[in-house]
Amino acid sequence: VAEKIAKDEL
């Protein structure tokens, strides 16, 4: 699964 996840959520 190629996706760059924005980790700005809690």
Next chain:
Amino acid sequence: MNIFRLAGDMTHLLSIIVLLLKMNATRSCRGVSLKTQELYAVVFVCRYLDLFTNFISLYNTVMKLIFLASTFTIIYWMRFHKVIRVTYDREQDTFRYQFLVLPCLVLAMVLNSEFTVMEVLWTFSIYLEAVAILPQLVLLQRTNNIDNLTGNYVFLLGSYRALYILNWIYRFMTEPNYRQYLVWISGIVQTIVYIDFFYYYIKSWRNNEKLSLPA
């Protein structure tokens, strides 16, 4: 930060405050699942490892620290507080950790966006959060008289998940290239887990009855 996201975070925060106040005021943790709280502790520790590597915002950092501290406080009280620990329903809270932890760990090793320690642990925390409420729901089902605060705690947690879905829809429509399929699918699963509870919660509220879940 949109209104749904903020409302979701605040609801999450409120749910934990409700639980802390309940335990502190009544000196009792009756109906509260230690297993669920410990699973949340694992979720927060695995997910918030990026506190050390990645600064997002002051809000983000403070919220992470609050979630960690409050969850560990609840666990500490349930395990070691002189008065509170006596009220823990040990015999009823029997859900086995490994049934949730192992499948989530395996899934995180297989289905992730990058096979690194940080990323696998982060993904694991996403999967584990989706099912961490299950011991609590099972315990509620076994509790004959669910007190209001425990019911409200679970209701607020479920509301927080529903608000996050609205947040994702909003972000998907307003931010280009905003996609996170693993998070979305886990989040939807997590929200579905609450539907049954919501049904009985709202029913008891409308009929002005005490909440009880059918076995």
